[in-house]
Amino acid sequence: MPSASDRLAPRVDVTLRVFLQTVDGDVPCKTRDASYEGVFIVRRDPLPLRKLIRFRARLPGTDDELQMLGLVAHTVNATDAAERGGQPGMGIQLFSLGKQTRKRWRDFVDALYEKDPDALKAIEESLRPDIRIRIPSREVLERFRTVDLPRGVLFVRTPELAPEGSEVDCIISHPVQEEDFTLTAVVKKAVEGTIKERGLQVRLILPDDTSELEEFLGGPIPDAPRPPSQPLPAQDGSPPPPDLPTPGAETPAMDLQEESGISLDEDDLEFESTPIEESEAEVLAEEASEAEEDAEEEEVLDDDENATKESE
Numbered sequence: 420m421p422s423a424s425d426r427l428a429p430r431v432d433v434t435l436r437v438f439l440q441t442v443d444g445d446v447p448c449k450t451r452d453a454s455y456e457g458v459f460i461v462r463r464d465p466l467p468l469r470k471l472i473r474f475r476a477r478l479p480g481t482d483d484e485l486q487m488l489g490l491v492a493h494t495v496n497a498t499d500a501a502e503r504g505g506q507p508g509m510g511i512q513l514f515s516l517g518k519q520t521r522k523r524w525r526d527f528v529d530a531l532y533e534k535d536p537d538a539l540k541a542i543e544e545s546l547r548p549d550i551r552i553r554i555p556s557r558e559v560l561e562r563f564r565t566v567d568l569p570r571g572v573l574f575v576r577t578p579e580l581a582p583e584g585s586e587v588d589c590i591i592s593h594p595v596q597e598e599d600f601t602l603t604a605v606v607k608k609a610v611e612g613t614i615k616e617r618g619l620q621v622r623l624i625l626p627d628d629t630s631e632l633e634e635f636l637g638g639p640i641p642d643a644p645r646p647p648s649q650p651l652p653a654q655d656g657s658p659p660p661p662d663l664p665t666p667g668a669e670t671p672a673m674d675l676q677e678e679s680g681i682s683l684d685e686d687d688l689e690f691e692s693t694p695i696e697e698s699e700a701e702v703l704a705e706e707a708s709e710a711e712e713d714a715e716e717e718e719v720l721d722d723d724e725n726a727t728k729e730s731e
Contacts, residue, residue, distance in 0.1 A: 428455040429538045431531045437487075440473040450476075455528055457489060457512045465494035465509040472511065478527055485520050489513045547585075547603070550575055550619070553592040557637075560594055564636040568623065572607070576618040580609040587621065593635065600635045602626075 430452040437460060438445040451459040458476070466472060470491045475484045489511035500507040516524065532538045552575060554560045567573055573589075581587050589602045604621035611617060625640070626632060633639050 428528075429532075430454045430459070431528070431535050431538045433531055435479065436477045438475045438477075440475070445475075448474075451506055451508060453528060453531070455525060457492065457510060459508055459510050461506045461508040463497055463507050465496065465507065466491050468492075468494060474511075478523075483523070485524060486517075487511075487513060487520070487524075488515050547588050548579065548581055549588050549590055550577055550579075550604075550621075551590045551592065554594045556594050560636065561638075563591075564638055565641055568625070568636075569641050571623050571625070572620065573604070573623060574610075574618055574620045576615065578614075578617060580611070580617070581606045581619060583607065583609055587619070589621065589623065591635075598635065600632060602632075 431454065432452050433450060435450040435453070435458070437448050437450060437458070439448055439460075448460050448462055451461050453459075460474075468491050472489055472491065474487050474489070476487055477484050491509050492512040493510045495503075495505065495507050495509070497507045513524075554563060575589070583606050585606050587604050587606060589604050591600045591602065593599070603624045605624065606619050607622050608620040610620065629640055
């Protein structure tokens with residue numbers, strides 16, 4: 420799974436007094452927004468891209484100043500800012516902060532996130548691990564659309580397990596178009612075992628508006644199937660229909676795919692990471708076979724030697 424640290428934290432609006440440290444002395448400026456990774460400094464004449472800068476940032480309500488080091492990652496000149504109705508300036512990517520400075524900065528940004536529900540939600544989403552599912556053909560995509568999505572439960576082979584009850588992002592790769600679609604899912608069961616058994620049983624969460632998802636899949640998502648005369652599961656926590664596994668129930672790992680309604684064959688889905696490639700497995704099997712043959716030859720030699728000694 421890709422690490423959550425690979426994603427950029429959301430920016431939140433905040434005005435801080437900062438002082439750029441130049442050869443000509445300190446230049447006072449102010450920020451437009453900030454995040455864990457950086458700040459946007461308002462300046463009519465932005466510095467060149469990839470220029471290393473030092474600056475001091477004064478935290479509001481205190482006399483504390485943090486000594487910061489950063490790199491100019493992007494710029495907005497006055498003309499572009501006027502056209503977009505924004506402010507000119509430069510985005511600074513922070514790095515090489517001291518341990519204490521980093522902690523104080525993160526504590527400050529955390530407090531900003533707590534006051535901004537949208538930013539807080541974005542932070543929670545950025546911390547969700549990814550499971551990338553590569554669908555190799557249109558036929559598999561069709562079965563995924565017509566059978567597995569309506570059921571809402573999927574078993575995904577992956578070496579990286581997540582805690583039961585946690586949320587993950589399932590990134591579905593289209594077999595023809597170079598497009599991905601992300602579905603949030605809740606981990607129902609984490610299964611230990613061999614390479615082919617190890618994985619996660621997840622319940623997919625479909626968006627309220629499925630039009631974009633159906634466009635990605637190439638057709639509408641049918642209603643979830645259920646046994647005859649079996650009512651739909653209630654929203655008050657009542658048990659699900661018997662054809663779906665009960666959360667928390669002991670389910671044999673090898674039966675998990677079948678019971679969860681997954682219709683895809685073992686080799687239909689391709690996953691981002693596989694601990695042992697097929698070629699490696701063949702080499703291991705060949706080495707094991709050779710070792711077994713050597714052991715058998717040694718046993719035959721031992722028997723011959725014993726027989727010779729007995730005859731003498």
